[in-house]
Amino acid sequence: MQRKGAEILIQVLKEEGVHTIFGYPGGVLLDIYDEIHKGHIRHILVRHEQGAVHAADGFARASGQVGVVLVTSGPGASNTVTGIANAYMDSIPIVVLTGQVPTHLIGTDAFQEVDIVGITRPCTKHNFLVKRVEELAKTLHEAFHIARSGRPGPVLVDLPKDVMAAQTEYTPRPPVREEETPPRPASKKAFYVMDLIAESSRPLILSGGGVILGRASEELRKLAWRTKIPVSSTLMGLGAFPGTDPLWLGMPGMHGTYYANMAISHCDLMIAIGMRFDDRVTGKIDHFAPHAKIVHVDVDPSSINKNVMVHVPIVSDCKSALQSFNALLEQQNFTVEDDQRKEWFDQIEAWKRENPLSYCPSDTEIKPQFVIETLYKLTKGKAIITTEVGQNQMWAAQFYKFEEPNTFLSSGGLGTMGYGFPAAIGAQIAFPDKLVVDIAGDGSIQMNIQEMATAVQYDIPVKIVLINNGYLGMVRQWQQLFYEKRYSQTDMTFQPDFLKLAEAYGWTGLRATRPDEVEEVLKRGLSAKGPVIMDFRVSREECVYPMVRPGGPISEMTLGREMAN
């Protein structure tokens, strides 16, 4: 049957299992929006294209499905770049559909023409310009496949207006089902890893975002529990291992826990799974895990031996690798005697006792960490948490204990302020009945604040916990520590009254200025219907500790106690 490009587009989205897209219309998209008007697919009209990409990204992180964005040519397309780069850095599967001027006008500096394929070349996993309607369906299916296979990532498809209006023969196909890779027989290397585990007296597992993206949390837990190996996870990996488990060490790196960093610095075996040795994790690279044999599992061969040279490189998706480890453990009837790990556990306990994650409580000022602790207490670690970027993000990672994968959504690689709120909208659309909370800073929240309207329009009941310090806090912290408190351009005291803003948009707004109001405000805010912003006026010059000095070894941490007042 002859069908129009725009119609084929919607049809392919449905075949790919897409039910919701995030978008913003424009001239070259009129054919597509006319199709959308028929109501076969849900469209969330955002208020800025960057918001659409972060929302699709949040949807993808929470659900494991590909998030989809539709934007117009020119400024619509260029507005997506930060969101795309953000998804690229964190390997998030999204498909971004951009309108383009008609093919005969491409390259003429036509009205609202940008070379979005050129602009996004270095920050997409792949991108396409569809020049003929005959190639449309195949290209779109390929885009989805590329986005979710291997190491996932964003794929952009540029759609010229005439291609959307043109007709071609099209036979719909049944919905796509990606087949799971069958477990592979254990490799020689897996046997070797078993030997290493058996021989090791100070083993450590370091897991990353790959475990979550690869849906391998269950296998990770199995491995850790059976071998009694303590686990630390990078920012991207939080949630893969329960934050309340006795084997849990917390996050490593610049603002990681003292004991995770000490364990890294003293372990004799590191099993690194689905992580990429980012500089925020390793600190000074020559001092990273100096005593360890390192096993590194990653789907992306280019991540292996990139920053840290490893002893046992294993190119594999996390799930199959972990499955083969677990199968071997089973086969070899592997057990650990209690005293085998005693010395190591005692040492770790000692580190935990020496320097637990802590802060100076206060009766007069709201401590930001206290807000997050209370949020954790009230939600029992069951909420989906998104964060903005800065201190709020680090405190969230430190003081909220994540129990399940896909419940901590944070901009890790790019560190994009303005990510958390639209991402929360996306996550809430994936899980309408779950509690979704954006832990925000007053700087970051203003970067995509316009999406407050979107939340109201679609009844998206996200909750914003605003850690309001009136500063660009993380930058201020560095100015305090390294620039003798010269707070150049980081004071954000001039800000909207967030309660009035809430009212203006039709949100609920709540505020706490004293510690004894915190729990009450959280209780009311979290249980209120609809979207809520909770404005916590926190102590302004609180710093995130512990901290590894930039470029320093992770074994040397500033603990902050000496600074606490």
Place this chain on the structure above:
Amino acid sequence: MEKKAHTLALTVSNKPDVLARVAGVLGGRGYNIETLCVDATIDPAYSKIILTTIQDKTTMTKIEKQLIKLIDVHKVTDLTKVESVSREMMLVRMKLTDKNKADIALIIDTFNGRVVTMNGDHCVLEITGEKEVIERALASLKPLGIDDMARTGIVALERQA
């Protein structure tokens, strides 16, 4: 670590934008492409890109891993690591004078070159050979007054499949 010239052969889809993606992998990381040659393979759906870049071994491995990640790059071979032959061709335009004629003729002879065209008092020479040969020929011609020149960059091929 010691840096040396590596010649990479990439089999890529013969499509727009592919060269830009390949160049971007190197350029985006601050690596220079010294020479570059591209044309279709026997199967016109694919092109072969041959490029050289001067790197140490570790960097080279990283570059190869990044290149093979590109969806349109199907094969990457470091021809420096296998038995291969390589050639480069150079066209040189020279102004002929009574003084340099004899020397030019001698150089053409030495390097197995030939005169491609002769136009009034100008001629264009063609010399083919390994990179070192081209460099030497160029050094000999330089003092005689080169008008302009163009080099293909290196093409190379494995000796055996």
